[in-house]
Amino acid sequence: MPIAELKDVKKIYPLGKTQVHALKGVSFTIEKGDFVSIAGPSGSGKSTILNLLGCVDIASSGQVIINGVETSSLNDKQITHLRHEVLGFIFQSFNLIPVLNVYENVEFPLLLGKIKQSKAETKDWVNHLIDAVGLSEWRTHKPNELSGGQRQRVAIARALATKPSIVMADEPTANLDSVTSQAIIDLMKKMNRELETTFIFSTHDQDIVDIADHVIRLQDGQIIKDYKTNGQVRQEPKLAKVSA
Amino acid sequence: MQSFRIAYRNVLRQVKRALLLGGAIAFGFFIFTLLNGFTGGLLDSVSKNFADLSGGHIYISGTEVSNLGSEISVIRDTQTAESALAALVDQVLSYNTRSSARASLIAGSKQETLQLEGVNLSQETDFIDSLHFSQGSAEEFLKNPIGILVPEKFLAKLGIEVGESIVVKTTTINGQQNVGDVIVVGSLKSQDLFAPGASAFGYAHIEYLNKLLDMSSSQYQTLNIYLKDLATIDLATTEVLGALAQSATVKPREEQTFGPPSPAQLGFGGLSSVAENERWKGTKFEVTNLNDNLQGIDALVGVINYTGLVIFLIIIVIIMVGIMNSYRMVMLERTAEIGTMRAMGVQKAGIRNIFIWEALIVSFSGTLLGLGLALITMAGISLFNFGIDSSFSLFLNQGQMQFKLSFLRIMGNILLICVMSLAAAYVPARAAARLQPAEALRAV
Ligand SMILES: Nc1ncnc2c1ncn2[C@@H]1O[C@H](COP(=O)(O)OP(=O)(O)OP(=O)(O)O)[C@@H](O)[C@H]1O
Ligand SMILES: [Mg+2]
DSSP states (O other): OOSEEEEEEEEEEEETTEEEEEEEEEEEEEOTTOEEEEEOOTTSSHHHHHHHHTTSSOOSEEEEEETTEEGGGOOHHHHHHHHHHHEEEEOTTOOOOTTSOHHHHHHGGGGSSSOOSOHHHHHHHHHHHHHHTTOGGGTTOOGGGSOHHHHHHHHHHHHHTTOOSEEEEESTTTTSOHHHHHHHHHHHHHHHHHHOOEEEEEEOOHHHHTTOSEEEEEETTEEEEEEESOHHHHHSOOOOOTTO | OHHHHHHHHHHHHTHHHHHHHHHHHHHHHHHHHHHHHHHHHHHHHHHHHHHHHHTOSEEEEEEEEOTTSBEEEOBOOHHHHHHHHHHHGGGEEEEEEEEEEEEEEEETTEEEEEEEEEEOTTTOTTHHHHOOEEEEOHHHHHHOTTEEEEEHHHHHHHTOOTTOEEEEEEEOTTSOEEEEEEEEEEEEOOOOOSSTTOOOEEEEEHHHHHHHHTOOTTOBSEEEEEESOGGGHHHHHHHHHHHHHTTSEEOOGGGOOOSSOOHHHHTOSOOOBOOGGGOOSSOEEEEEEHHHHTHHHHHHHHHHHHHHHHHHHHHHHHHHHHHHHHHHHHHHHTHHHHHHHHHHTOOHHHHHHHHHHHHHHHHHHHHHHHHHHHHHHHHHHHHSBOOTTSTTGGGSBTTBOOOOOOHHHHHHHHHHHHHHHHHHHHHHHHHHHTSOHHHHHHOO
16 A cells, blocks of 8 residues: 555645646655655645645645545544644754754654653653754754754654654755755665655755655646656665664 | 743743733733722721721711700710610720810911810820820820810911910800810821811810810710721611610611711801701711711722723733734744644644743733732832821821732732733634644745
8 A cells, every 4th residue: 555645636726816736637656665756846846745745735636645544534633633643844944943952843743642652762762863863962952053954954853753654855955055965865865764764855956866766757737757766775675673 | 731831932032022011011910909009008098097087987976956946966865875885785996975166276366277176085095196296295185174286287377386375266066156265285297188178176175175165074976986897887887876766866877968077066157957847855866987988088999999990901902902913923923833833733722822821921920020019119118108297198007108909809800911811812823723734834
């Protein structure tokens, strides 16, 4: 069973008296554990797709299926719950909560809803994630004391805190220089392998597109290419789960 | 509690805004609490001063119809009057009997009029202590049966010194002019009355005044009773009236005209005659109490409290508008943040609660600050002695301003402000909660 699926999805935005057809009937499936890139020029509909997959927006028509659940059947409370349980987010402009420090930002999603872990377990897990993204020294710093690359590392740790099945990353490297971008993508890739988390990220940077196992190319709200890059990469034995 | 933590941090993040909003709330609450405390204390101080001045809490006066048909103010039936004391049994703290008259003091070519109270110092042991002497002393007054005490400004007006003998002129209860010699044995710091037309007070021994008024020394015009507990004053008044009614005519309470003593009692305007068919035999008793006299003050306190309430309501409206606008701005500033939280799985209620907590934290701290400031200010003011001869001494307790606050009322007001803040924050909070996550996330 695919972890995410779009079936003939259309998205129309109202724009004044006219309408923008951002997606003109898009279908694809994403397999669990894949490192997926949504590529395409500006305005092609990348963010729109990620918003729909991320359940922060609703399709005008067609089906969005996440983890086997047809999302249009859910109410706001259920969708919010689904986002919390199944999805993680990484944003172009990092979007950390400014009043919380690094540790608290990563911990934040774990304190929402029903708390399933003991305090000690939560603490260990958060610290583990912070170590994994290389910010052990910055635990108590507030976002405004960090560089862009560091902020995005915090965002990655935060997106993984609830052990989601899928992490959505809309142009996670657009605000970073190329070296930092490469490091961030490498980190995402590392987490993808270690935690078997599916990552779906959008970009228009060709160097980054190539790292993906599965590429969906968009133009003008339509898929022009949907291909797997290198079977081997996906077939590679997974590393032991760090969280065990 | 996640919402509370974020809210608390947000308040700290925008200290300036919090201070401005909280400061406005604090200021409003400060003024309102101060007013409340002032009027609360005012009523207490005025009650006490008024009781001191009028010599009791319940006043029994009596009038008779003379042979000529005029109404004269005297209690000759002292036995009936004193049956009232028996009726109250152990509610009475103390009592005293007084006569009083409008009298002119004459020194050479100068003449001044005052209200001369005839006091029985063997009954009114505390009375002497409640006076504030500027010259002379209580001892000299006690020693001298024809001694009188006058307000200090009378000395200058009459051009006399303490110790001098002067002439006093008054009208007897029967309406005849009478004069006598008195010695000014002391002068008193004046306690100006707030009531318009009220006169200055002087004091003489009741035996002497009775003589001047053509009454026997055992008679009096009013019997004043101090109660142990002021709370039961109206009940006690009714009991007194009932006791008197058993053996004499009484004026029903609903027929009484409240306020200062009647002209007949004060001895001016001559004697009023009683119509043939309305005449009565013996003494007709009238019973009034401190509350009757305080009706004017009650009204004043009412007005101040009402003004305070209006100020309070205006403040609440300002606070509500302030909170509503502030949080509408906050919502715009934090749209992306809200979108992020929603994406991460914060429910609508969670977003709403952040706003509500923020408003509550600010308004609650504001009221506490205002209350604290008000308490400090009250403590400060009550340390200060304005002097007993200041023009508003009647509102003071021995020259000091008294404040009294009701704990329940303060709690109620704090609750009210918090609830109103909550209501005001609710509108933008709900708007923030309703933001579409995708839309909110676009606002970076
Ligand atoms: N909320 C909106 N209202 C109106 N039009 C929108 C809205 N969001 C996106 N669009 C339009 O839909 C189309 C697709 O937008 P989308 O943001 O998905 O593109 P994108 O591939 O993410 O572009 P970029 O690389 O610039 O981020 C564009 O033409 C855009 O102008
Ligand atoms: Mg985009």
